Amino acid sequence: MASASHPSAPATTPDITIHTSKLFDPKQKKFLSNVSLIVSPLTGLITSVHTRPEALSTTIARSTHTIDLRGKTVLPGLVDAHTHLFLHAYSDTPAMVQMRDESLVERVIRATNHCRAALLAGYTTYRDLGTEGAGDADVHVRDAVNRGLIPGPRIFCATEALGSSGGYETRVESRSNDGVALGRISDPCDGVIGVKAAVRRRLGAGADVVKFYADYRKRALRFPAPLGSTGGSRGCDVMFPPEGEERSPSLLLFDQEEMDAIVREAKAGRAPVAAHAMTAEGVIMAAKAGVTTVEHGLGMGERSTEVLQVLKDSGTIFVPTLAVMELFVEDIKPLLAEVKAAYDLGIKLACGGDTGAFAHGDNVRELELMIQAGVPLEEVLVAATLHGWEACGGEWAGRKFGWLEVGCAADLIALEGDLEDHVGALRKVEFVMKDGRVWKRDGVAVGMV
Ligand SMILES: [Zn+2]
Known part of the structure; x- marks a missing residue:
């Protein structure tokens, strides 16, 4: 028997x-x-x-x-609520180059090292929000940890994030050349039926959490940017592109019906939902759809108060990812002030750095920045433990951790x-x-x- x-x-x-x-x-x-x-x-x-x-x-x-x-x-043990095990520091290699040029074998070996570094830095749980071109490999790294084959945090993973057609892609101009094939970095889906099918694919593949892009820089190839800049893909810049945010703005990838359908389908499968959102509309629509967490959600300027109020009213957990933001903004202070305002309003915060954009093992940078923002130490520790468990789905996580x-x-x-x-x-x-x-x-x- x-x-x-x-x-x-x-x-x-x-x-x-x-x-x-x-x-x-x-x-x-x-x-x-x-x-x-x-x-x-x-x-x-x-x-x-x-x-x-x-x-x-x-x-x-x-x-x-x-x-x-x-x-x-x-x-x-600490919970990092926003990580990418298959990415390493952008300061070493731009994300686009990692996704385009690194073999799956190399990426898995790197992920194995990242698991060890995270655990030794005190991170016993990772909420890993997308493999960024490594397909469903995160499921198998998770299982390798759970089978005792390698040391690492307990992993809750998303497999591929959901994006609408053309919405979240590895953006290179050589895509149309004969013989050039790039692996996809999202599971493209459109329409209510399409997004429901995509959620079912992700859950069927073994995902613990469903991640979707409420918005993204979907027109990045309109004014292609040089490598190393945000979303850049090549060495030679174009002349006279629009300045700053106008060059490649974040724009909605899904409408409200689609976001509602993603959340409904994921929750029917007892999976929490994480929404990447960089625009006021993206945050508001995702929160109204009932996502578990909103990722990033900073830099809202004059719409900040309105956005934070929606997060508060909907009870959404906010994962501001200050640590990755720090890499891309000249002055982090206005973003710190937004996080402090979120805390003051009573929004539930979770600590997730978008770790991978910077080194695994430096995960506590997110805690340091929240403390710098003026969030009391005890509250930051709650965000890095108990709220991390809630971001992983709470009781749906299958185990109690974080307290x-x-x-x-x-x-x-x-x-x-x-x-x-x-x-x-x-x-x-x-x-x-x-x-x-x-x-x-x-x-x-x-x-x-
Ligand atoms: Zn991320």
């Missing part, structure tokens, strides 16, 4: 006890003192959380089954020293546990081959 064998620890594996002196609880939005937790490596879950009634001795015998994190700041209660995944990280005194501690990750397994201890990777 066939039986499902579990590849992890044998039944005799003892529980792990973890002692902390400063532990962040995203549900209460505060730091707790002197909490100890018990974790089952068999299930990867937290089985006990209690405040210690008596003082512990200053020295605890070090063992595999007792972990002393006192003197450090302990957080739930530390009995029954939640044992995802914990410890930072050197006191985070409240020194925000730089975000980059000093001493300890990482995911699903009850230790991957980093005393600042050193363990258990990786």
